[in-house]
Amino acid sequence: MDKVYQNTAFRGKTLSGSQLGGGWCQSFPQPGKFRTSVIDHGSIMFGYFSAACLYITVSHVLSLLGQRCGPFWYLHKTEGCCPMCDPGFSVSKNCTRVTATICSPCLAGKTFMNEPNGLSECLTCKSCDSGQGLMIKDKCTVTSDTVCNLHPGYYCVSYSGEGECIFGEKHQKCGPGQHVKTPGTKSANTVCEECPDGFYSTVGKNCTKWTNCAITGEEENEKGSTTKDVTCWRRSRARIGLVFPFVFIFFTLIACTLWWYLQTCRVYSRNPNNTPCPTPIPSVLQKITSESPECVCDFREINCVCRTCTNHDQE
Incomplete structure (x- = not known):
């Protein structure tokens, strides 16, 4: 629904003498009303006062033509100062000499106006492009624009003139053999650094120190790198191959002896008189x-x- 504002500003009305130059200009006696004895002097005086009134009138009109409207008013080129529309509205029809400003509401979710104005159209709502690393933080209303925010794990690489982010990129991931030196923020990318000698990283987060085989009583089998740990092995494992045959023979003899004993008992169990x-x-x-x-x-x-x-x- 259009909104109508009462207009109290000057809108090209015909100005009276008192409005233009002050009422005292009209209070001066008209020509011919002076006494005949002072006609010559009165005519001279009237000329002076007429020139002064003309100067004041012209100055006042010129000041009206170049005037600046007060707060919450806007200057129309033909109608003078008109009242502004409220936030959420735009001017549908300017004020006239007999009518006030007519305002129309903005379209929710599409246009907005966040301050009193004399504009003929509402402003278009901003869009947050997911392909540019942006997402909607606050939806657009008739009185406020859309507020965009960066996706988690993104940082801004381009800003608008108002300092708002308009394009973002994803934080880089550190690879194997690296660690995160400086975590990424909304304004800066992640900084990666190579693991120093004696350390390794498999997923690119933190560097881990190589295993010390001597602490566990083992020996180094394979040297480590920035992407893998040292491989250790025990010397006693090599002796297992030598002990195993003797253990096998020992248990085989036990098994054979047990089998012979069971067979002997079976024979004697069938002869009670032995x-x-x-x-x-x-x-x-x-x-x-x-x-x-x-x-x-x-x-x-x-x-x-x-x-x-x-x-x-x-x-």
Whole structure:
């Protein structure tokens, strides 16, 4: 909705004599009203006063033409001083001799006006380009412009005339073998530095001192660099290859002895009388199986142990 301001400024109105040069100019007697006895002197006096009034009138008009408007007023080239529009508005129609200034509101999110003004259009809202390292901090309103801020991890490389950042770049990352000497800020890039001798860095943040193999009782196997640590190894590890065969043989002998013992116990557990069965010959086995059923041995069994053995020689 348009906003109308009351206008109290001079807008080209017809000026009376009292307004232009002071009322005392009109109070001087008009020609012909002097007494006849002083006509000559009165005419001379009237000429002086007329010239003075003309000078005052011209000076006053010239001062009006070159006047400066007061606070919250703007000067229009034909209508004189007009009242300004409030923040958030712009001039839709200038004031006239009989009407005040008409103001129109700015478009929210697109245009703004942050101070009293006599402008015919609101100002365009600024955009924050993500491709330039910028993001919106405060959105644009009808009374304030957009406020941009740098993305985290960016620094400004270009500023506007008002000192506001308009372009930013990402902080550089230090590589392997380097460390961060000076962290990046919003106005400066990260400063990297090479690791000194005896130190290394794998991710480009901090330099770490090489491992001292002597402290852990080890020896240096491979020298370190700025990107990797020293490699250490123990001398005793080389002796393991010599000890292992002896350990293997020892446990193998134990395993064989245990197996032999278990087999012996198994044989004696099948003969409660602990009487070993003699190994028969085939002819005797045939005779035993046919005439003496007391022995259950078969000639195909080599490690047979009979529960009862018969003395076949006596037969």
